[in-house]
Structure formats: structure tokens, C-alpha cells
Amino acid sequence: MMMRRVAASLVPPWLEPLLTTSFFAACPSHSDAARSECNMYCLDCSSSTSGAFCFYCRSDRHSGHRVIQIRRSSYHDVVRVAEIQKVLDITGVQTYVINSARVLFLNERPQPRAGAKAAASPHTCEICARSLLDPFRFCSIGSGGDN
Template sequence: MMLPPWLESLLSTTFFTGCSIHGASARSECNMYCLDCAGTGAFCIYCRETMHPHHNVIQIRRSSYHDVVRVGEIQRFLDVGGVQTYVINSARVLFLNERPQPRGGAAAAGKAAGGRACEVCGRSLLDSSRFCSLGCKVAAIKNNRNLHLIHGAAAAAAVVVEKEEEKRHLKMYRSTSPPPRTTSNARRRKGIPQRAPMGT
């Protein structure tokens, strides 16, 4: 999966702060994020109306003090397959970032119950998902890409070494001249061989 340029910025953005422009208005907490203006940070609903009227904007929500986004909103722009989803207030959501582990270790509890665990942080999962949050999926993709880069560099180095070995062998065989021909007549036959005449 290719990571869109706005994704890492979204994951590192702080939401639910008061808007510096519309702080006096009701519902002015910054819980919106513009995918077209990535990197501009969170903004409120009033900023959306004035500064991002026709842009692709998603709304961030809160669940247990953690940022979530509705699957229906984000899956139009991003493949969220493999990320654990939850139903909160009758809407399917996913967590943006990894959450702190509960005491006792969720991975141990999940494995003891025969369940699955997040491939990045080890948090227990409810179904066959691979990651507990969008952030964990991004971390896995980046880690995998780095592994490919490492393996790619190692393969390229191996090819260079192989070519150098081949060159050395060619040089060695070229520098070895064939054995000299012997000009000694010691073993040559004398005269032309004749067949014995046939008896009549």
C-alpha cells in the first residue's frame, strides 16, 4: 500500500483543542482535518466553512479519550483493511493511533484466550484483523519498506561481488597461456607408413 502524503501528518496532529480564531463560538473545538491541505493541522467546523469549503475533509471523534475516525469517511481515501474496527454510537470507527496497553499486558491476555494480537504493538484484537490502529498499520508498512530496501541493497551488493569474482576468474584464465608445443622429433615416425602387400 502506498502511503498518501497526508497520512503521517494526520496521525501526528493534536485534535480537540480550542480554535484560536473561533474560540468564543460554541462547538469550536478543532476536530476537522483537510486531506487536500495536509500539514495545516486541525481546525473547527467554522474554519471548514470559510477556509476549506470544497476540500476533502474528515471529522475526528473521541472514544475513551482516544482519537477515532469513521470507517465510512476515511475508506474513500485510504485502504483500511487489516485494521481493527469498533461500533461506537452505531457507527463503525477505527483508532488513529496505538493506545497504551492495559495492565498485565494485552498480548498475553489475548494469546491466553486464543485470540490474535496486533503485529506492531501486541494489543489483543477481537477478530482476524492484523493491527489495532491506523498508526500501527502505517508503522508495519514503513518497517516492511525498510526491510525491502535493506534486502534490495544486499542483493545489489551481492551482484557487484559476483561480477568482480567473474572478472578475476576471466583475468586469471587469460593470463595463463596454453602449454608450449613440443618440437622434439624423438617420437616422430621415420618415413611414410606402408601397408603390407596382399598375398596372391
């Protein structure tokens, strides 16, 4: 993943750990329970080794903390705009509507194959040159969050 060109003091301390966290594994503490996939992330505990956790771990260990839920779209991690815009400047990052919710991709996605038919777009990500649907500057939070 290419790193954003951002002054370190402007980047929240939880952002880089969030972007490198693996989500959607079964929770080792609650593997027998429903809703036990690790799709939550605590912005207040991110400097520790907490990483991703499940719905039940949130209740147990993160009560009162700023927690965001990570979702999946086409095998890629996304976060709802309504959750992340409270804590991160997402100006210039391409948003998408998926299942009636406006979302952002956490990280860059692979470019479409060269042989695939894709509509030419005058808008591209400043970091990875991915085609964008609208006049945004970045394709994901990993490319331009807190730009």
C-alpha cells in the first residue's frame, strides 16, 4: 500500500493501525457465538495491540470508547461515512453508496484488468491513478484520509 503524503502531526494515531488491521476473522474468545466475526475497531485503544474485535468484545472491553464498524463490499473493507467523518477529514475521498449507506474504502483496491471494459474517467486518484466516479482526489482513506 502506498502511504499518503501527509504531515505526521496531522494523522490521527489510530489511522495507520486501522489501515493495516485484518478484519473478519472469527473471534478467538467468542467463536461459538453468532456475530463473532472481528469487524469492530476501537479508535481509543488502537495504540495497543487490540486490533479488530467482535460485537461481544465491544461490550466487554470497549464500553464508552469510540468504536467503528468495518463492513465488506466486494471483498474489500469499507466504513460508513457517518461513522468516520466525525473523527477524520475525508474531504476529497471518493464515496460510494452500498446497501443504501454512503461508505469509503479503507485501502486502495486493485486496478481493473487491462482487458476489462471500463468507462474512461477524467478523474483519477492522486496516489494510485485509479479511475474515480466523481471529481474526488483519492480512491480510499488509505490514499487520502486526513489529506
